[in-house]
Amino acid sequence: MASWSELREELAGRGLAVASVPGKGRALVATRSFFPGEVIVWQEPYVSTPNKISEGSNCDNCFASRNLRKCSVCRVAWYCGSACQKEEWKLHQLECRAIAALTEDRKKMLTPTIRLMVRLVLRRKLQNEKATPSSGTDNYNLVDALESHISEVDKNQLVLYAQMANLVQLILPSLKLDLKEIAHTFSKFSCNAHTICDPELRPLGTGLYPVLSIINHSCVPSAVLIFEGRTAYVRALQPIGKNEEVSISYIETAATTMKRQDDLKHYYFTCTCPRCVKDSEEDALLEGYRCKDQKCDGFLLSNSENKAYTCQKCSISRDGEELKKMASEVLLLSDKASSFVSSGNNSEAGSMYKTVEEIERKLYHPLSATLLHTRETLLKIYMKLQDWQMALMYCRLTIPVYERVYPPFHPMIGLQFYTCGKLEWLLEYTEDALKSLTRAADVLRITHGTKSEFMQELLGRLEEARAEASFRLSDGDEQRIGR
Numbered sequence: 001m002a003s004w005s006e007l008r009e010e011l012a013g014r015g016l017a018v019a020s021v022p023g024k025g026r027a028l029v030a031t032r033s034f035f036p037g038e039v040i041v042w043q044e045p046y047v048s049t050p051n052k053i054s055e056g057s058n059c060d061n062c063f064a065s066r067n068l069r070k071c072s073v074c075r076v077a078w079y080c081g082s083a084c085q086k087e088e089w090k091l092h093q094l095e096c097r098a099i100a101a102l103t104e105d106r107k108k109m110l111t112p113t114i115r116l117m118v119r120l121v122l123r124r125k126l127q128n129e130k131a132t133p134s135s136g137t138d139n140y141n142l143v144d145a146l147e148s149h150i151s152e153v154d155k156n157q158l159v160l161y162a163q164m165a166n167l168v169q170l171i172l173p174s175l176k177l178d179l180k181e182i183a184h185t186f187s188k189f190s191c192n193a194h195t196i197c198d199p200e201l202r203p204l205g206t207g208l209y210p211v212l213s214i215i216n217h218s219c220v221p222s223a224v225l226i227f228e229g230r231t232a233y234v235r236a237l238q239p240i241g242k243n244e245e246v247s248i249s250y251i252e253t254a255a256t257t258m259k260r261q262d263d264l265k266h267y268y269f270t271c272t273c274p275r276c277v278k279d280s281e282e283d284a285l286l287e288g289y290r291c292k293d294q295k296c297d298g299f300l301l302s303n304s305e306n307k308a309y310t311c312q313k314c315s316i317s318r319d320g321e322e323l324k325k326m327a328s329e330v331l332l333l334s335d336k337a338s339s340f341v342s343s344g345n346n347s348e349a350g351s352m353y354k355t356v357e358e359i360e361r362k363l364y365h366p367l368s369a370t371l372l373h374t375r376e377t378l379l380k381i382y383m384k385l386q387d388w389q390m391a392l393m394y395c396r397l398t399i400p401v402y403e404r405v406y407p408p409f410h411p412m413i414g415l416q417f418y419t420c421g422k423l424e425w426l427l428e429y430t431e432d433a434l435k436s437l438t439r440a441a442d443v444l445r446i447t448h449g450t451k452s453e454f455m456q457e458l459l460g461r462l463e464e465a466r467a468e469a470s471f472r473l474s475d476g477d478e479q480r481i482g483r
């Protein structure tokens with residue numbers, strides 16, 4: 001199996017090194033500078049699986065979602081064509097035999113996590129037997145070295161991991177597995193496996209990328225992880241200097257410090273990034289109430305026992321009881337609205353969420369995360385209802401908040417401008433569409449590169465909007481000079 005010196009060599013060739021950082025463990029560090037948008041590192045998964053097993057949502061090999069055909073033997077794996085089937089064959093043939101022998105009830109227990117482990121065991125076996133090649137960045141030693149936090153995992157979780165290990169043994173009866181090691185590896189999955197997403201950040205599957213797993217978290221990350229198919233690319237979001245650590249975000253960062261720390265709990269560390277140790281103003285904006293004076297953008301802090309909340313900008317106070325009453329009304333209505341969403345009644349859900357948004361506007365700061373999420377929900381609902389005008393209105397309202405909570409080159413900002421641009425194009429607001437698509441391309445060029453089908457489509461739309469805008473301009477000029 002490939003050695004650590006091979007990994008060091010491969011990383012050195014890319015301008016990277018593995019360092020040990022007190023309190024963080026291993027870290028990926030730049031040994032040269034990287035410019036925004038530059039690919040720092042990319043990797044194919046050691047193992048991966050689509051999220052929807054048996055339903056055929058994505059090709060097992062390239063994660064494409066078109067022209068899928070089921071493996072006729074195991075009826076679990078899906079491929080978009082014979083090339084992908086061939087590429088996966090050595091691994092799948094072992095998996096296929098094992099799955100095909102399962103009863104229908106056992107097959108139902110084949111969750112993405114269990115399947116990922118089955119594939120991991122088999123991939124290791126293939127490399128050990130030299131049936132498939134290994135390299136400095138593609139070998140089981142890298143999986144072995146992953147952080148597991150096993151001594152901190154709670155008892156109930158350990159029992160669950162042990163049961164899951166037993167299930168893996170039942171699926172692979174011909175192999176004598178070390179069940180303790182398998183349970184330990186499930187714990188590694190929990191803090192190292194990556195969710196494979198499409199270009200619009202919708203989750204498609206799970207993969208283990210042991211080199212990318214060396215990268216630590218920051219709530220103000222210097223890099224971003226984006227997938228093309230199941231290939232993972234880490235690109236710089238800002239200039240990264242020599243000897244600087246490369247960081248990505250493991251969580252949704254448009255949230256208060258408390259929420260972010262809570263989301264990071266299953267990684268067993270407390271983030272000490274600049275955003276987490278800063279004062280509470282940003283949190284007060286994200287979760288706080290708005291000033292009574294609708295023109296004031298100050299944030300409110302409570303006095304003793306939350307009886308009143310005082311604006312830190314103009315000193316006007318709001319009554320705590322009245323705010324509490326409004327907040328519980330919002331909760332009640334949101335519950336009802338979400339049950340309409342679950343039952344597919346989008347039209348009722350839309351009108352109820354609109355009422356929620358109106359109350360929230362009076363209650364929360366314009367940059368509040370709660371208000372943002374309501375507007376995101378309204379955007380989705382009106383997209384489903386094909387009410388483009390309403391969808392555009394809510395999309396536009398989310399952008400100032402995105403620009404406040406995300407760094408300038410965050411994919412979420414680019415994607416929201418893209419949605420805005422597409423809606424404006426549909427509604428024939430050509431000038432606005434051109435502006436939004438330009439902003440989208442400026443951001444997504446950095447986070448997604450320019451080569452993928454997704455980016456080519458965006459750049460094509462941008463060209464189209466540019467041509468249409470200049471045609472309209474020249475047409476207007478011609479009309480003005482009386483032709």
Ligand SMILES: C[S@@+](CC[C@H](N)C(=O)[O-])C[C@H]1O[C@@H](n2cnc3c(N)ncnc32)[C@H](O)[C@@H]1O
Binds near residue numbers: 026027147191218267
């Ligand atoms: C995906 S691994 C990252 C690489 C890891 N440092 C290692 O040594 O393998 C995730 C784990 O790294 C550590 N980690 C990541 N980001 C951190 C941070 N900002 N501060 C402290 N520890 C961090 C935590 O132990 C976390 O569970």
